[in-house]
Amino acid sequence: MEKAKGMPKSAPNVETLFKELVDLEVRTSTDTAVKDLTKDKSKDMYKNMEDIRNFEESAKRYFAAGEIPGFVHLYAGEEAIATGVCAHLSDDDYITSTHRGHGHCVAKGGNLKGMMAEIFGKATGLGKGKGGSMHIADIDKGILGANGMVGGGFGIATGAAMRNKYKKNGKVVVCFFGDGAANEGIFHECLNMASIWNLPIVFVNENNFYAEATPQWYSSSSQTIAERAVAYNMPGVRVNGKDIVAVYETAGEAIERARKGEGPTLIECVTYRNYGHFEGDEQKYKASSGEEKEWADVDPLDVFRDYVIESDLLTEEELDDLREESKRDVEEAVKYAKESPEPQPEALHEDVFAD
Ligand SMILES: Cc1ncc(C[n+]2csc(CCOP(=O)(O)OP(=O)(O)O)c2C)c(N)n1
Numbered sequence: 001m002e003k004a005k006g007m008p009k010s011a012p013n014v015e016t017l018f019k020e021l022v023d024l025e026v027r028t029s030t031d032t033a034v035k036d037l038t039k040d041k042s043k044d045m046y047k048n049m050e051d052i053r054n055f056e057e058s059a060k061r062y063f064a065a066g067e068i069p070g071f072v073h074l075y076a077g078e079e080a081i082a083t084g085v086c087a088h089l090s091d092d093d094y095i096t097s098t099h100r101g102h103g104h105c106v107a108k109g110g111n112l113k114g115m116m117a118e119i120f121g122k123a124t125g126l127g128k129g130k131g132g133s134m135h136i137a138d139i140d141k142g143i144l145g146a147n148g149m150v151g152g153g154f155g156i157a158t159g160a161a162m163r164n165k166y167k168k169n170g171k172v173v174v175c176f177f178g179d180g181a182a183n184e185g186i187f188h189e190c191l192n193m194a195s196i197w198n199l200p201i202v203f204v205n206e207n208n209f210y211a212e213a214t215p216q217w218y219s220s221s222s223q224t225i226a227e228r229a230v231a232y233n234m235p236g237v238r239v240n241g242k243d244i245v246a247v248y249e250t251a252g253e254a255i256e257r258a259r260k261g262e263g264p265t266l267i268e269c270v271t272y273r274n275y276g277h278f279e280g281d282e283q284k285y286k287a288s289s290g291e292e293k294e295w296a297d298v299d300p301l302d303v304f305r306d307y308v309i310e311s312d313l314l315t316e317e318e319l320d321d322l323r324e325e326s327k328r329d330v331e332e333a334v335k336y337a338k339e340s341p342e343p344q345p346e347a348l349h350e351d352v353f354a355d
């Protein structure tokens with residue numbers, strides 16, 4: 001594959017560089033035969049994507065209103081990845097998440113009320129209101145934690161996979177990470193170790209083409225993230241991350257491979273975030289207004305709606321009902337969070353050390 005442009009010698013045509021990367025080949029649902037997408041599974045997946053979207057839209061609204069402390073990095077636009085991957089996992093399997101972690105946690109079964117209360121900083125939150133958005137975790141659901149450190153999940157995920165292999169417990173680990181994290185040293189160390197030890201792990205890259213304001217064409221020596229898998233002797237697949245059916249199929253193969261003891265896989269999901277890096281980001285670094293407009297038309301929820309209607313899996317009415325149900329669930333979570341008490345000062349030193 002042609003080498004990426006890297007640091008340009010003269011002023012780059014940013015729009016062209018961006019487009020070049022976006023236009024590289026990806027796997028889509030038309031390339032795949034979906035084996036086990038039942039009506040019930042489709043309902044669960046659509047409801048889950050709606051839950052993530054509604055959760056994020058609420059987080060956006062209440063952050064702007066000053067009711068959510070700290071920072072929030074929204075997952076809106078990337079729903080198909082977390083949902084399509086986690087649809088293959090049970091509570092016994094593990095995930096590690098990122099600073100953009102709400103979607104991963106919802107998809108892995110994180111309780112909406114407990115999550116919302118956590119980002120509101122309330123005592124009823126999953127972390128008793130002490131962690132907030134970037135530290136949501138729920139060990140009982142296999143959520144090993146969102147992470148404020150870019151690349152922080154690699155070591156945790158690889159360690160958990162090492163333990164799973166040692167214990168022969170059949171559990172799989174999924175490590176979500178961004179395009180920026182793929183340029184951290186620990187990415188290379190962990191893919192290497194996962195490969196030599198043949199660990200039950202899937203590395204799921206969410207390539208939204210930006211790490212904060214830094215575009216991928218500028219910061220990556222390889223054009224794709226998936227092609228780096230060759231260096232670590234594992235399969236590398238680049239898939240359309242806006243197309244949940246393609247993500248679901250690709251992740252299903254990788255997770256099955258990991259469960260059978262055949263080792264790790266690297267999946268690159270091509271996507272784009274609906275909003276700024278964090279809430280309040282003016283996004284002046286974006287290649288052009290055209291770039292944002294083009295991607296705004298690609299809504300993963302609509303892509304899935306079209307697919308299930310065309311495949312006679314769900315009707316428009318059923319989809320609308322699920323959308324309404326999700327809105328109600330998220331509204332209830334907001335109400336719960338707002339009405340919950342603040343953590344008390346006495347609780348500050350609790351939960352610091354393991355008992
Ligand atoms: C080790 C480390 N370096 C830098 C930062 C600051 N930082 C926070 S998010 C981010 C960009 C991450 O980009 P990417 O991995 O592509 O994830 P995305 O935000 O696009 O989902 C950076 C540089 C950090 N939190 N941790």
Ligand SMILES: [Mg+2]
Pocket residue numbers: 178179180206207208209210211212
């Ligand atoms: Mg990114």
